[in-house]
Amino acid sequence: MNATYDVVIIGGGISGMMAAITLVGCGKKVAVVSKGDPVCCFSTGCVDVLADGENPLKGIGSLPEHHPYHLVGDKGIAEALGLFRGIMSAEGIPYVGDVHANRRVLTSLGRSKVTCLVPETMDFSDIDPHESLHILSFHKMKDFYPQYITSRYAKAAYSTFDAGVTTTVGIAERFEDSDFLDTFTTWMRGLAIQEERIAVPAVLGRGSSGAVYHRIGGECGRTVFEIPTLPPSMPGLRLFGGLKNAFLRRKGDLYWGRGIYSVEKLGNQIEAVTLTGPGRSTRVEGKAFILATGSFVSGGLQASRDAVMETVFNLPSYLPPGTRDAWFQDDFFAVGHEIEKAGIRVDASFRPLGTEIENLYVCGSILAFSEVMKYRCGHGMAIATGVAAAKACMGAYSGI
Amino acid sequence: MIRTDVIIIGGGSTGCGIARDLALRGIDHCLIEKGDFAAGATGACHGLLHSGGRYAVNDPEAGADCIAENTILQKIGRKCVERTGGLFVRLPGDSKRYRDTFLKACDAIGITTEELSPSRALDLVPALNPSLEEAIRVPDCSIDPFRLCMLNITSSQKRGGLVLTHHTVTAIIKEHGRCVGVTAREEITSDVKEIRGKIIINATGAWGDRVARLAGGSVPITLSKGSLVVTNHRITNMVVNRLRPASDGDIVVPNEAVCLAGTTSIPVTDPDGIGVDPGEVDIIATQAQEMLPDFAATRLIRTYAGVRPLLQSDGENGRSISRGFRIIDHRDGLFSIVGGKLTTYRLMAEKMTDTVIAVFGLKRPCRTAELPLEGQEELSGYPLSKRLKSLEDIVCECELVTADAVERVAGQVGTRYLGDIQHRTRLGMGPCQGGFCTYRALGIMQEKGKMTPEESMGMLRDFLQRRFKGIKPALWGDQLREEQLIESIYLGILNMEQEQ
Ligand SMILES: Cc1cc2nc3c(=O)[nH]c(=O)nc-3n(C[C@H](O)[C@H](O)[C@H](O)COP(=O)(O)OP(=O)(O)OC[C@H]3O[C@@H](n4cnc5c(N)ncnc54)[C@H](O)[C@@H]3O)c2cc1C
Ligand SMILES: Cc1cc2nc3c(=O)[nH]c(=O)nc-3n(C[C@H](O)[C@H](O)[C@H](O)COP(=O)(O)OP(=O)(O)OC[C@H]3O[C@@H](n4cnc5c(N)ncnc54)[C@H](O)[C@@H]3O)c2cc1C
Numbered sequence: 001m002n003a004t005y006d007v008v009i010i011g012g013g014i015s016g017m018m019a020a021i022t023l024v025g026c027g028k029k030v031a032v033v034s035k036g037d038p039v040c041c042f043s044t045g046c047v048d049v050l051a052d053g054e055n056p057l058k059g060i061g062s063l064p065e066h067h068p069y070h071l072v073g074d075k076g077i078a079e080a081l082g083l084f085r086g087i088m089s090a091e092g093i094p095y096v097g098d099v100h101a102n103r104r105v106l107t108s109l110g111r112s113k114v115t116c117l118v119p120e121t122m123d124f125s126d127i128d129p130h131e132s133l134h135i136l137s138f139h140k141m142k143d144f145y146p147q148y149i150t151s152r153y154a155k156a157a158y159s160t161f162d163a164g165v166t167t168t169v170g171i172a173e174r175f176e177d178s179d180f181l182d183t184f185t186t187w188m189r190g191l192a193i194q195e196e197r198i199a200v201p202a203v204l205g206r207g208s209s210g211a212v213y214h215r216i217g218g219e220c221g222r223t224v225f226e227i228p229t230l231p232p233s234m235p236g237l238r239l240f241g242g243l244k245n246a247f248l249r250r251k252g253d254l255y256w257g258r259g260i261y262s263v264e265k266l267g268n269q270i271e272a273v274t275l276t277g278p279g280r281s282t283r284v285e286g287k288a289f290i291l292a293t294g295s296f297v298s299g300g301l302q303a304s305r306d307a308v309m310e311t312v313f314n315l316p317s318y319l320p321p322g323t324r325d326a327w328f329q330d331d332f333f334a335v336g337h338e339i340e341k342a343g344i345r346v347d348a349s350f351r352p353l354g355t356e357i358e359n360l361y362v363c364g365s366i367l368a369f370s371e372v373m374k375y376r377c378g379h380g381m382a383i384a385t386g387v388a389a390a391k392a393c394m395g396a397y398s399g400i
Numbered sequence: 401m402i403r404t405d406v407i408i409i410g411g412g413s414t415g416c417g418i419a420r421d422l423a424l425r426g427i428d429h430c431l432i433e434k435g436d437f438a439a440g441a442t443g444a445c446h447g448l449l450h451s452g453g454r455y456a457v458n459d460p461e462a463g464a465d466c467i468a469e470n471t472i473l474q475k476i477g478r479k480c481v482e483r484t485g486g487l488f489v490r491l492p493g494d495s496k497r498y499r500d501t502f503l504k505a506c507d508a509i510g511i512t513t514e515e516l517s518p519s520r521a522l523d524l525v526p527a528l529n530p531s532l533e534e535a536i537r538v539p540d541c542s543i544d545p546f547r548l549c550m551l552n553i554t555s556s557q558k559r560g561g562l563v564l565t566h567h568t569v570t571a572i573i574k575e576h577g578r579c580v581g582v583t584a585r586e587e588i589t590s591d592v593k594e595i596r597g598k599i600i601i602n603a604t605g606a607w608g609d610r611v612a613r614l615a616g617g618s619v620p621i622t623l624s625k626g627s628l629v630v631t632n633h634r635i636t637n638m639v640v641n642r643l644r645p646a647s648d649g650d651i652v653v654p655n656e657a658v659c660l661a662g663t664t665s666i667p668v669t670d671p672d673g674i675g676v677d678p679g680e681v682d683i684i685a686t687q688a689q690e691m692l693p694d695f696a697a698t699r700l701i702r703t704y705a706g707v708r709p710l711l712q713s714d715g716e717n718g719r720s721i722s723r724g725f726r727i728i729d730h731r732d733g734l735f736s737i738v739g740g741k742l743t744t745y746r747l748m749a750e751k752m753t754d755t756v757i758a759v760f761g762l763k764r765p766c767r768t769a770e771l772p773l774e775g776q777e778e779l780s781g782y783p784l785s786k787r788l789k790s791l792e793d794i795v796c797e798c799e800l801v802t803a804d805a806v807e808r809v810a811g812q813v814g815t816r817y818l819g820d821i822q823h824r825t826r827l828g829m830g831p832c833q834g835g836f837c838t839y840r841a842l843g844i845m846q847e848k849g850k851m852t853p854e855e856s857m858g859m860l861r862d863f864l865q866r867r868f869k870g871i872k873p874a875l876w877g878d879q880l881r882e883e884q885l886i887e888s889i890y891l892g893i894l895n896m897e898q899e900q
Pocket of ligand 2: 409410411412413414415432433434435436437438439440441442443444445446447448449450567568569570603604605606607611625626627628663705706707708738739740741742743744
């Protein structure tokens with residue numbers, strides 16, 4: 001099988017999908033090839049932009065010289081995030097927040113995490129320790145233990161509902177059933193909750209949580225919010241589901257569960273890639289390619305005992321100096337391990353440095369110096385560079 | 401104050417073995433261990449029940465002890481010994497002369513050997529280097545050190561022996577020049593207990609000299625660190641040794657679902673706070689890869705290190721009871737027992753208990769070699785088939801540990817620590833190394849009222865820190881990938897490092 005596209009995107013994470021949606025939005029014919037579930041499925045679903053300071057966009061200026069955010073600029077970042085919000089709203093997963101202001105969400109350990117844009121179900125998650133809170137938990141739920149939270153909040157209590165299942169996804173699926181939702185709300189009303197806010201682990205429905213969320217809030221007359229759980233996390237899965245649907249709705253082609261078997265080059269151009277996977281080999285041609293295969297977690301980068309390599313095109317990768325001993329600090333809780341700087345360095349139009357290839361662009365967490373954990377810029381950086389790489393690609397190939 | 405006849409300090413294989421022997425001979429005793437059982441060299445060892453082959457050439461007496469004890473343990477400890485068998489493989493370039501010496505030496509001390517052609521050896525262990533010259537089969541086995549300790553302790557507890565884990569002996573009480581008791585401090589509460597006894601046995605291995613010094617004595621040892629790496633699956637179902645004089649990284653031992661490869665030998669001065677250097681991991685991986693080429697592409701999930709106490713040459717105050725280990729009579733009611741191996745723990749315990757019996761002027765024979773270890777019946781709940789029954793409830797996906805199993809252990813008397821659950825269920829021992837399930841196990845402990853949330857947060861922090869220390873030297877490939885995920889979960893999703 002042979003297929004031809006304007007742009008082929010390798011890697012269907014948040015960065016690749018944002019690039020893809022930007023391109024199809026401009027009428028391009030686009031394919032996304034992706035090996036497996038991206039990292040955003042494991043995430044809280046919140047969009048971190050930059051955790052340092054009150055206004056994340058203001059902090060960009062003080063990031064180290066090579067940070068990929070500098071290639072986008074604060075205006076570009078704000079625009080990309082606006083685009084993201086528009087897409088998610090249209091998919092029924094509205095985000096709240098202000099790109100100029102960080103906010104906090106409550107974590108499953110009773111800590112609060114700094115982030116920027118959050119799904120509406122976490123709008124009321126920024127809670128002070130002296131406020132009263134009632135947690136609705138689930139019997140034997142594997143990945144949520146309310147005591148971790150109630151112990152840190154003087155006026156917090158919890159009640160436990162037996163959903164008949166114990167996994168996060170299992171319980172979320174039960175909420176898609178209206179009888180179950182009725183039983184749950186009846187139980188909840190019976191509790192006659194006195195506390196000001198109600199928190200629920202993030203299981204309020206699988207796809208769009210809106211209906212369940214608003215129903216529960218309405219029934220109890222309290223502000224309700226979801227607490228993100230360990231992976232697999234529903235807000236993360238909803239985020240990914242939203243992007244995927246948005247892309248398919250705009251008639252993009254998705255090659256899911258497929259990796260890259262081989263790459264065909266002609267001169268300084270990549271012409272096509274052949275995909276791995278079952279059945280006949282699939283050959284995908286493109287005028288331009290965008291690499292968005294993520295960092296180590298997703299396999300975009302791979303480390304051997306003393307080197308780091310990029311796994312699709314074998315692009316030259318930046319590796320921090322020193323032996324493996326220097327890759328990590330000794331303290332697990334120390335943020336900013338050197339190895340996080342590893343990745344692909346690009347020029348101002350997101351083209352990889354140190355290679356002859358001309359029609360390749362790179363975005364997302366595979367970029368060198370992004371240091372996502374250190375700066376807490378995961379989704380923000382992926383969205384901003386995804387949109388920017390797509391634009392750079394269109395700018396250079398006005399013909400496509 | 402607690403009164404007993406014999407106080408044992410140290411809950412490694414030696415201490416636990418002595419507790420069993422004393423119990424079977426009807427002597428009242430109390431064992432005190434600063435961590436959990438097997439917290440020292442015992443839990444950090446290679447898990448090889450030596451056939452003695454490794455020592456046959458250089459130290460035939462130790463080799464003879466090994467084969468005798470190996471045979472006994474296969475009989476009395478079926479549930480903690482896996483009869484894997486072992487191979488000594490000769491690769492191109494390895495001396496043929498050494499092989500002849502090896503065969504003769506094994507024969508002399510009664511180790512049965514079988515010479516195997518390369519193709520026969522490859523049938524047994526397909527992952528072997530196909531260019532091997534030959535292999536020699538010996539009765540090496542794999543042994544679970546933690547379970548061994550638990551089973552020995554069962555005999556003690558059944559007969560009224562008192563066991564204090566998570567208690568550090570901080571002082572030895574002396575009156576009129578004799579040791580009459582110890583004080584021990586509980587790990588978390590810092591409660592101090594006084595325990596009085598007629599004889600005190602110092603079975604603290606690498607800590608032996610430190611403990612002897614509490615009573616003004618000394619133990620002539622030097623310390624040597626050995627490091628090991630854990631693979632994410634079983635590359636070989638038999639123990640694989642290199643047929644050449646012992647050196648770094650030339651043994652791979654299958655153990656439950658994984659393999660352990662090592663070791664190194666590096667002099668250290670402090671038995672605490674040791675770690676593994678990335679360089680050691682590279683040496684071990686390179687050596688193991690010569691015998692088992694697949695090792696190069698195998699994911700290493702953890703590293704760990706233990707400290708061996710090496711006996712200094714026969715001092716005058718020491719009486720050499722048997723080769724490889726020594727019982728030191730400090731002549732004030734304190735005895736130290738040092739050296740030896742996990743494989744010879746029972747023999748060491750027998751000799752130590754003989755000494756105690758003689759001091760008490762009694763005549764009671766040792767029966768530990770005939771009686772099977774008690775408590776093995778209860779271990780039948782362990783097989784995978786049983787663990788798979790309630791898949792719904794799995795909290796540790798890597799090792800298939802169910803919520804019920806965690807709740808059962810959490811509910812038992814004496815369970816207070818995360819390690820208690822990990823050791824008794826194997827929770828957290830698999831490829832993710834507790835990254836996911838620890839949060840759950842501690843959540844269940846809180847639910848059971850076993851610990852306060854502050855305690856559990858402390859344990860979670862401590863666990864993640866220790867886990868990272870073990871993983872860091874081998875962080876590349878897929879394990880680095882897993883680590884990035886775990887880091888993002890605890891520091892990202894849960895925002896754990898934030899202090900309030
Ligand atoms: C557990 C966890 C929680 C997080 N939580 C948050 C959070 O709450 N907020 C936040 O802002 N950030 C968070 N982050 C960070 C953020 O999720 C990531 O930085 C971001 O999602 C990375 O997106 P990406 O598009 O660059 O790459 P990825 O999401 O890694 O996507 C890469 C994709 O490429 C595919 N791929 C890889 N190799 C190939 C190949 N050879 N061929 C084809 N496809 C391939 C992969 O299968 C994957 O689907 C979290 C990260 C983790 C690990
Ligand atoms: C890397 C390595 C690999 C090995 N591999 C093998 C092998 O494969 N096969 C084999 O047969 N042998 C092996 N050995 C040897 C074997 O592990 C030891 O000989 C054996 O485990 C020693 O047991 P022990 O009880 O004497 O000492 P330990 O297991 O060290 O026990 C001493 C205990 O005393 C406790 N303690 C210390 N101070 C105090 C205090 N003040 N109060 C209370 N408690 C205290 C410690 O916490 C510790 O649990 C290996 C050793 C090492 C280091």
